[in-house]
Amino acid sequence: MKDSKQKQFSRRQFLKATGGATALAGVASAGFIMAIPQKSFAMPLPKKWDSEVDVLVIGSGFAGLAAGIEAAEAGAVTVIIDKMPVPGGNSIINGGLVSAAGSPKQDKEKINDSPDLMYKDMLKAGLGLNHQALARVVTEKSNEAVQWTIKHLGAQYKDRNLHLGGHSVPRSYYTTNSSGSGIVRPQLNKVKDLGIPLKLNCYLEQVYRDEDGRIKGVNVREGYKFLKEGSGQSISIKVRRGVVVAAGGFANDVIYRKIQDPKVDDKVQCTNHQGATAECLKELLRLHANPVQLSWIQLGPWSCPLEKGMGIGYIFAINAAFPYGIMVSPKTGKRFINELADRKIRADAIINTGEWAVGIADQEGVKRTAKIDKMLERGIVKKFDTIEALAKEYKINVAEYKKTIFQYNSFVKSGKDTEWGKPFQSDCKPITTPPFYGMYLWPKAHHTMGGAQINTKAQVIDLNQNVIPGLYAAGEITGGVHGAVRLGSVAITDCLVFGRIAGKQVAGEKPWA
Amino acid sequence: MASECFIIIKRRIIIGLSLTGCVSIFLISLFYQTVFSSDVLGNANSLKAYHSDAELSCNDCHTVENEVQNIPATDDCLECHGDMEAVAQLTADKDPNPHDSPHYGPYLDCDLCHHEHKISENYCGGCHEWVSSVP
Ligand SMILES: Cc1cc2nc3c(=O)[nH]c(=O)nc-3n(C[C@H](O)[C@H](O)[C@H](O)COP(=O)(O)OP(=O)(O)OC[C@H]3O[C@@H](n4cnc5c(N)ncnc54)[C@H](O)[C@@H]3O)c2cc1C
Numbered sequence: 001m002k003d004s005k006q007k008q009f010s011r012r013q014f015l016k017a018t019g020g021a022t023a024l025a026g027v028a029s030a031g032f033i034m035a036i037p038q039k040s041f042a043m044p045l046p047k048k049w050d051s052e053v054d055v056l057v058i059g060s061g062f063a064g065l066a067a068g069i070e071a072a073e074a075g076a077v078t079v080i081i082d083k084m085p086v087p088g089g090n091s092i093i094n095g096g097l098v099s100a101a102g103s104p105k106q107d108k109e110k111i112n113d114s115p116d117l118m119y120k121d122m123l124k125a126g127l128g129l130n131h132q133a134l135a136r137v138v139t140e141k142s143n144e145a146v147q148w149t150i151k152h153l154g155a156q157y158k159d160r161n162l163h164l165g166g167h168s169v170p171r172s173y174y175t176t177n178s179s180g181s182g183i184v185r186p187q188l189n190k191v192k193d194l195g196i197p198l199k200l201n202c203y204l205e206q207v208y209r210d211e212d213g214r215i216k217g218v219n220v221r222e223g224y225k226f227l228k229e230g231s232g233q234s235i236s237i238k239v240r241r242g243v244v245v246a247a248g249g250f251a252n253d254v255i256y257r258k259i260q261d262p263k264v265d266d267k268v269q270c271t272n273h274q275g276a277t278a279e280c281l282k283e284l285l286r287l288h289a290n291p292v293q294l295s296w297i298q299l300g301p302w303s304c305p306l307e308k309g310m311g312i313g314y315i316f317a318i319n320a321a322f323p324y325g326i327m328v329s330p331k332t333g334k335r336f337i338n339e340l341a342d343r344k345i346r347a348d349a350i351i352n353t354g355e356w357a358v359g360i361a362d363q364e365g366v367k368r369t370a371k372i373d374k375m376l377e378r379g380i381v382k383k384f385d386t387i388e389a390l391a392k393e394y395k396i397n398v399a400e401y402k403k404t405i406f407q408y409n410s411f412v413k414s415g416k417d418t419e420w421g422k423p424f425q426s427d428c429k430p431i432t433t434p435p436f437y438g439m440y441l442w443p444k445a446h447h448t449m450g451g452a453q454i455n456t457k458a459q460v461i462d463l464n465q466n467v468i469p470g471l472y473a474a475g476e477i478t479g480g481v482h483g484a485v486r487l488g489s490v491a492i493t494d495c496l497v498f499g500r501i502a503g504k505q506v507a508g509e510k511p512w513a
Numbered sequence: 514m515a516s517e518c519f520i521i522i523k524r525r526i527i528i529g530l531s532l533t534g535c536v537s538i539f540l541i542s543l544f545y546q547t548v549f550s551s552d553v554l555g556n557a558n559s560l561k562a563y564h565s566d567a568e569l570s571c572n573d574c575h576t577v578e579n580e581v582q583n584i585p586a587t588d589d590c591l592e593c594h595g596d597m598e599a600v601a602q603l604t605a606d607k608d609p610n611p612h613d614s615p616h617y618g619p620y621l622d623c624d625l626c627h628h629e630h631k632i633s634e635n636y637c638g639g640c641h642e643w644v645s646s647v648p
Pocket of ligand 1: 058059060061062063064081082083084087088089090091092093094095096097098099180202203204205246247248249271272273275276277279280310446447474475476477488489490491492493495
C-alpha cells in the first residue's frame with residue numbers, strides 16, 4: 001500500500017518536471033480543473049456540472065426500477081435514465097415468470113420448498129460456479145421480493161405455480177398477462193407516483209471515478225437516438241451519493257458476445273431487446289470493476305426458429321411440450337434429453353442432434369397454454385388429428401416415434417421416467433388425447449450470466465477485491481449469482497432482490513459533496 | 514466541439530425565426546439540408562395525405578410551444594388525437610392492436626412509428642415479424 005503511494009508520488013513529481021505542462025494546458029483549455037489523474041480509471045471532473053442528483057440509476061428494467069424506487073423511498077433525490085425510446089429493456093418483454101421459495105402459493109398447493117432447496121438447484125445448474133453468498137441472498141429474499149411486487153406495487157399473478165426446467169419443485173409465479181410488463185408497469189407507476197424522473201433516450205457515456213477512487217458523477221447524452229452514435233447532447237451530472245448500473249445483459253451485442261463465446265456468433269438468433277449491448281459493462285471494466293464469467297452465455301432451448309426474437313412459441317414449449325409432452329429429434333424419432341433439464345443441457349442436446357427438434361403435446365397438455373390460438377394462426381405451432389399426421393409434417397421417423405410415445409406413456413403411468421429422468425408433475429397424463437400439437441425448436445442467445453462482480457450489498461468490486469466507493473450494480477449486468485447456467489424465472493428474482501438492495505444501500509451513502 | 518456549437522446556433526436561429534412563419538423555416542431547412550444533410554428537418558415540405566386533407570399547415574405542428582427545437586412531441590399529437598387510451602380504441606379491432614402493446618400498453622411515443630416527412634416504420638418489427646403498414 002505504502003509502496004504504491006510512493007510510486008504515485010514519484011510519478012507525479014516526474015510529470016511536473018517533464019512533459020506534464022503541455023498536457024495540463026490541453027486539459028485546461030477544455031474547461032476542466034487543473035489536475036492530471038494518475039489512476040488509469042480516473043477522469044478529470046468537469047469544473048461545472050450541468051445538473052446534480054443524489055442517486056443516478058442507469059437502466060429502467062426490473063433492477064433499475066427496483067433500485068430507483070428504494071432509493072427514492074429512502075429519501076434520496078433520484079433520477080433513472082435509459083438510452084432506449086421505450087422503458088423496460090429486456091424486463092418489459094420478458095416472460096413474466098419469477099421464482100419464490102417458500103411462497104404462500106406453494107403453501108396452498110402443499111409444495112415443500114425452501115430457500116435452501118432453491119439454492120441447491122441454482123448451484124447444480126450453475127455447475128458450482130455461482131458466487132455462493134450472492135445466490136444465498138437471492139434465494140433467501142426471493143419470496144419477500146415477489147410479495148413486494150404484489151403488496152407494494154400491485155402486480156398480479158395467475159393462480160398456479162409453474163414447474164420450470166432445473167427446479168426440483170414448482171416455484172414460479174406467472175404474471176396474469178404472461179409478460180414481464182405485468183411487473184414493470186406497476187414499477188413504472190410507482191416511479192411516477194414517487195415523482196422520480198425517468199429520462200428515456202438518455203445514453204450513459206461515461207462515469208467519473210475520481211483520483212480518490214470514489215464515483216462522483218456521469219456524462220450522459222440527452223436526446224440520444226438509439227444506434228446513432230454521438231446523437232443528442234452531452235450533459236454532465238454530479239452524483240452525490242452513488243450510481244447504480246442496472247443496464248442489463250449483452251446477449252444482443254454480437255461482436256462482444258462472440259468474443260466471449262465464439263460459438264454464439266452472428267448466425268445465432270437472439271431473444272433480447274435491441275439495446276442489450278455491452279457498452280455499460282465495458283465502462284464498468286474501465287472503472288476497474290472485476291469481470292466474472294463473461295463467457296457463460298445462455299441459449300434458450302424453447303425457442304422456435306420460425307419466428308423472430310423470443311416470439312410466442314416458447315409459451316407452448318414451457319407450458320405444454322416440456323412438462324406435459326415430449327421433444328424428439330426427427331431423424332431418430334426419439335427423445336434425446338430430459339425435457340425439464342436445465343437450459344444448457346437442453347440447448348446443447350438440441351444442437352448436438354444437428355437438426356431442429358420437435359416439441360409435441362396433446363390436447364390435455366395444451367389445456368393451460370395461453371395464446372395457443374395465436375401460435376396456430378401464425379403457423380408456429382401446428383395441430384393434427386393423429387400422431388401420424390404430425391410425424392409426416394415434421395418428417396419424423398414414424399416407426400421409432402410411435403415406440404417413443406408408447407414408452408413415454410408407460411413412464412407417465414408408472415410415475416418414473418427411467419430413460420431420461422424427467423420429473424412428472426402430479427397432473428401429467430399420457431399423450432393420447434387428440435388433437436396433437438407440434439412445434440420446431442432451435443436455441444437462441446438469451447441471457448448473459450457473467451458480468452461485473454458485486455458483493456451482497458450490490459457494491460461493485462474492483463480487480464483487487466476492494467469496493468469501488470459510490471458504485472453499485474444489479475441485475476443481468478452483474479455476474480456470479482447464476483454461475484454457468486441461470487435457471488428459468490430466477491433472473492427476475494435476482495434483479496428485484498439486488499435492485500432493491502442497491503437502492504437502499506446507495507441512498508445510505510454519505511454524499512461526497 | 515464544433516458540431517455542438519452548430520447545434521446550439523441552429524437551435525437559436527430556428528427558435529427565433531419560427532415566429533416569422535413557415536417560409537423561413539423552409540428556407541433554413543433547405544439550407545441546412547444541403548449543408549449538413551440534417552435529418553432533424555428532413556423533407557419539410559411534404560405532408561402525409563391525412564394531414565394535408567385536414568388542411569394542416571406547418572405551424573399547426575411546429576409551434577413555439579414545442580419543447581424541443583420546434584419538433585412536435587407526442588403531447589402535441591395528442592392535442593388533436595385525444596389521449597393514448599382513446600387512440601388505442603381506434604384500432605381495437607386489430608390483432609395485435611398496434612396502439613396497445615402487451616409490453617408497453619398504449620404508452621408509446623407516436624414518432625417511434627409515425628413520421629410526417631419521411632416513410633413511417635414499424636417499431637414492433639425490431640422483434641416481431643408480423644408487419645403492419647404504418648401510415
Ligand atoms: C424475451 C425474454 C424473456 C425472458 N423471460 C424471463 C422470465 O420469464 N423469467 C426470468 O426470470 N427471466 C426472464 N428473462 C431474463 C430477464 O428478463 C432479464 O435477465 C432481465 O429483464 C434483466 O433485467 P435488468 O434490469 O438487469 O436489465 P434490462 O431489463 O435489460 O434493463 C436494462 C436497461 O438498461 C438500458 N441501457 C443499457 N445500456 C445503457 C446505456 N449505455 N445508457 C442508458 N441505458 C442503458 C437498456 O436500454 C435497458 O432498458 C427473459 C429475457 C428475455 C429477453
